[in-house]
Amino acid sequence: MTANKLKHEQVQYLEFLTKDIERAKEFYHKSFGWKFVGYGPDYTAFGGDYVDGGFTTGEPVKGSVLVVLYFDDLEATKAKVIAAGGKIVKDVFSFPGGQRFHFQDPDGYELAVWATV
Structure with missing residues:
Protein backbone atom coordinates (compact mmCIF):
# COMPACT_ATOMS: atom_id res chain seq x y z
CA MET A 1 0.00 0.00 0.00
CA THR A 2 1.54 3.27 -1.07
CA ALA A 3 0.73 6.45 0.79
CA ASN A 4 -0.39 8.25 -2.36
CA LYS A 5 -3.24 5.75 -2.79
CA LEU A 6 -4.71 6.50 0.64
CA LYS A 7 -7.67 8.83 0.55
CA HIS A 8 -9.09 10.27 3.77
CA GLU A 9 -12.68 9.16 4.52
CA GLN A 10 -12.87 6.76 1.55
CA VAL A 11 -13.47 3.02 1.24
CA GLN A 12 -10.01 1.58 0.81
CA TYR A 13 -10.13 -2.07 1.87
CA LEU A 14 -12.57 -5.00 1.75
CA GLU A 15 -12.14 -7.95 4.07
CA PHE A 16 -13.78 -11.31 3.37
CA LEU A 17 -14.32 -14.20 5.77
CA THR A 18 -13.42 -17.63 4.46
CA LYS A 19 -13.33 -21.16 5.80
CA ASP A 20 -10.28 -21.94 3.66
CA ILE A 21 -7.74 -19.24 2.77
CA GLU A 22 -5.89 -21.44 0.26
CA ARG A 23 -9.13 -22.23 -1.57
CA ALA A 24 -10.07 -18.52 -1.64
CA LYS A 25 -6.63 -17.57 -2.99
CA GLU A 26 -6.85 -20.19 -5.73
CA PHE A 27 -10.37 -19.15 -6.74
CA TYR A 28 -9.67 -15.40 -6.91
CA HIS A 29 -6.32 -15.87 -8.59
CA LYS A 30 -7.83 -18.11 -11.27
CA SER A 31 -10.91 -15.92 -11.67
CA PHE A 32 -9.37 -12.44 -11.62
CA GLY A 33 -5.59 -12.81 -11.48
CA TRP A 34 -5.38 -11.45 -7.93
CA LYS A 35 -1.99 -11.85 -6.25
CA PHE A 36 -1.72 -12.42 -2.51
CA VAL A 37 0.62 -11.64 0.38
CA GLY A 38 0.32 -13.92 3.41
CA TYR A 39 0.39 -12.67 7.00
CA GLY A 40 0.38 -15.96 8.86
CA PRO A 41 -2.01 -18.90 8.63
CA ASP A 42 -5.15 -16.83 9.26
CA TYR A 43 -4.74 -13.88 6.91
CA THR A 44 -3.83 -13.08 3.32
CA ALA A 45 -4.07 -9.74 1.53
CA PHE A 46 -4.53 -8.75 -2.11
CA GLY A 47 -3.83 -5.45 -3.84
CA GLY A 48 -5.62 -3.51 -6.52
CA ASP A 49 -5.38 -0.19 -8.29
CA TYR A 50 -8.26 1.37 -6.33
CA VAL A 51 -9.25 -0.93 -3.48
CA ASP A 52 -7.15 -3.47 -1.58
CA GLY A 53 -8.49 -6.34 0.46
CA GLY A 54 -7.88 -9.53 2.32
CA PHE A 55 -9.23 -12.84 3.51
CA THR A 56 -9.29 -13.93 7.14
CA THR A 57 -10.45 -17.20 8.63
CA GLY A 58 -13.94 -17.32 10.02
CA GLU A 59 -17.41 -18.59 9.31
CA PRO A 60 -18.70 -16.66 6.29
CA VAL A 61 -22.17 -15.17 6.43
CA LYS A 62 -23.93 -15.09 3.08
CA GLY A 63 -22.98 -11.81 1.44
CA SER A 64 -20.82 -10.56 4.31
CA VAL A 65 -17.85 -8.34 3.53
CA LEU A 66 -16.12 -6.05 5.99
CA VAL A 67 -15.79 -2.56 4.50
CA VAL A 68 -12.64 -0.87 5.79
CA LEU A 69 -12.29 2.92 5.53
CA TYR A 70 -9.04 4.83 5.74
Whole structure:
Protein backbone atom coordinates (compact mmCIF):
# COMPACT_ATOMS: atom_id res chain seq x y z
CA MET A 1 0.00 0.00 0.00
CA THR A 2 1.54 3.27 -1.07
CA ALA A 3 0.73 6.45 0.79
CA ASN A 4 -0.39 8.25 -2.36
CA LYS A 5 -3.24 5.75 -2.79
CA LEU A 6 -4.71 6.50 0.64
CA LYS A 7 -7.67 8.83 0.55
CA HIS A 8 -9.09 10.27 3.77
CA GLU A 9 -12.68 9.16 4.52
CA GLN A 10 -12.87 6.76 1.55
CA VAL A 11 -13.47 3.02 1.24
CA GLN A 12 -10.01 1.58 0.81
CA TYR A 13 -10.13 -2.07 1.87
CA LEU A 14 -12.57 -5.00 1.75
CA GLU A 15 -12.14 -7.95 4.07
CA PHE A 16 -13.78 -11.31 3.37
CA LEU A 17 -14.32 -14.20 5.77
CA THR A 18 -13.42 -17.63 4.46
CA LYS A 19 -13.33 -21.16 5.80
CA ASP A 20 -10.28 -21.94 3.66
CA ILE A 21 -7.74 -19.24 2.77
CA GLU A 22 -5.89 -21.44 0.26
CA ARG A 23 -9.13 -22.23 -1.57
CA ALA A 24 -10.07 -18.52 -1.64
CA LYS A 25 -6.63 -17.57 -2.99
CA GLU A 26 -6.85 -20.19 -5.73
CA PHE A 27 -10.37 -19.15 -6.74
CA TYR A 28 -9.67 -15.40 -6.91
CA HIS A 29 -6.32 -15.87 -8.59
CA LYS A 30 -7.83 -18.11 -11.27
CA SER A 31 -10.91 -15.92 -11.67
CA PHE A 32 -9.37 -12.44 -11.62
CA GLY A 33 -5.59 -12.81 -11.48
CA TRP A 34 -5.38 -11.45 -7.93
CA LYS A 35 -1.99 -11.85 -6.25
CA PHE A 36 -1.72 -12.42 -2.51
CA VAL A 37 0.62 -11.64 0.38
CA GLY A 38 0.32 -13.92 3.41
CA TYR A 39 0.39 -12.67 7.00
CA GLY A 40 0.38 -15.96 8.86
CA PRO A 41 -2.01 -18.90 8.63
CA ASP A 42 -5.15 -16.83 9.26
CA TYR A 43 -4.74 -13.88 6.91
CA THR A 44 -3.83 -13.08 3.32
CA ALA A 45 -4.07 -9.74 1.53
CA PHE A 46 -4.53 -8.75 -2.11
CA GLY A 47 -3.83 -5.45 -3.84
CA GLY A 48 -5.62 -3.51 -6.52
CA ASP A 49 -5.38 -0.19 -8.29
CA TYR A 50 -8.26 1.37 -6.33
CA VAL A 51 -9.25 -0.93 -3.48
CA ASP A 52 -7.15 -3.47 -1.58
CA GLY A 53 -8.49 -6.34 0.46
CA GLY A 54 -7.88 -9.53 2.32
CA PHE A 55 -9.23 -12.84 3.51
CA THR A 56 -9.29 -13.93 7.14
CA THR A 57 -10.45 -17.20 8.63
CA GLY A 58 -13.94 -17.32 10.02
CA GLU A 59 -17.41 -18.59 9.31
CA PRO A 60 -18.70 -16.66 6.29
CA VAL A 61 -22.17 -15.17 6.43
CA LYS A 62 -23.93 -15.09 3.08
CA GLY A 63 -22.98 -11.81 1.44
CA SER A 64 -20.82 -10.56 4.31
CA VAL A 65 -17.85 -8.34 3.53
CA LEU A 66 -16.12 -6.05 5.99
CA VAL A 67 -15.79 -2.56 4.50
CA VAL A 68 -12.64 -0.87 5.79
CA LEU A 69 -12.29 2.92 5.53
CA TYR A 70 -9.04 4.83 5.74
CA PHE A 71 -8.77 7.89 8.00
CA ASP A 72 -5.84 10.16 8.81
CA ASP A 73 -6.64 10.37 12.56
CA LEU A 74 -7.96 7.15 14.11
CA GLU A 75 -8.86 8.56 17.53
CA ALA A 76 -10.66 11.61 16.11
CA THR A 77 -12.62 9.35 13.78
CA LYS A 78 -13.51 6.98 16.63
CA ALA A 79 -14.87 9.94 18.61
CA LYS A 80 -16.93 11.05 15.59
CA VAL A 81 -18.36 7.54 15.13
CA ILE A 82 -19.39 7.35 18.78
CA ALA A 83 -20.85 10.88 18.73
CA ALA A 84 -22.89 9.98 15.65
CA GLY A 85 -24.44 6.97 17.39
CA GLY A 86 -22.06 4.20 16.27
CA LYS A 87 -21.12 1.39 18.65
CA ILE A 88 -17.49 0.26 18.95
CA VAL A 89 -17.48 -3.54 18.63
CA LYS A 90 -13.70 -4.06 18.43
CA ASP A 91 -11.53 -1.37 20.01
CA VAL A 92 -8.32 -0.07 18.44
CA PHE A 93 -5.77 -2.81 17.74
CA SER A 94 -2.50 -2.98 15.82
CA PHE A 95 -1.77 -5.04 12.73
CA PRO A 96 1.12 -4.98 10.21
CA GLY A 97 1.03 -1.48 8.71
CA GLY A 98 -1.31 0.29 11.08
CA GLN A 99 -4.10 0.25 13.60
CA ARG A 100 -7.86 -0.10 13.30
CA PHE A 101 -11.14 -0.43 15.12
CA HIS A 102 -14.54 -1.88 14.17
CA PHE A 103 -17.92 -0.28 14.74
CA GLN A 104 -21.60 -0.91 14.07
CA ASP A 105 -23.67 1.76 12.43
CA PRO A 106 -27.23 2.42 13.67
CA ASP A 107 -28.59 -0.28 11.32
CA GLY A 108 -26.18 -2.88 12.71
CA TYR A 109 -23.74 -2.98 9.79
CA GLU A 110 -20.15 -3.58 10.91
CA LEU A 111 -17.41 -1.49 9.31
CA ALA A 112 -13.78 -0.87 10.22
CA VAL A 113 -11.58 2.21 10.24
CA TRP A 114 -7.81 2.09 9.88
CA ALA A 115 -4.86 4.46 9.89
CA THR A 116 -1.15 4.10 9.35
CA VAL A 117 1.04 4.22 12.44
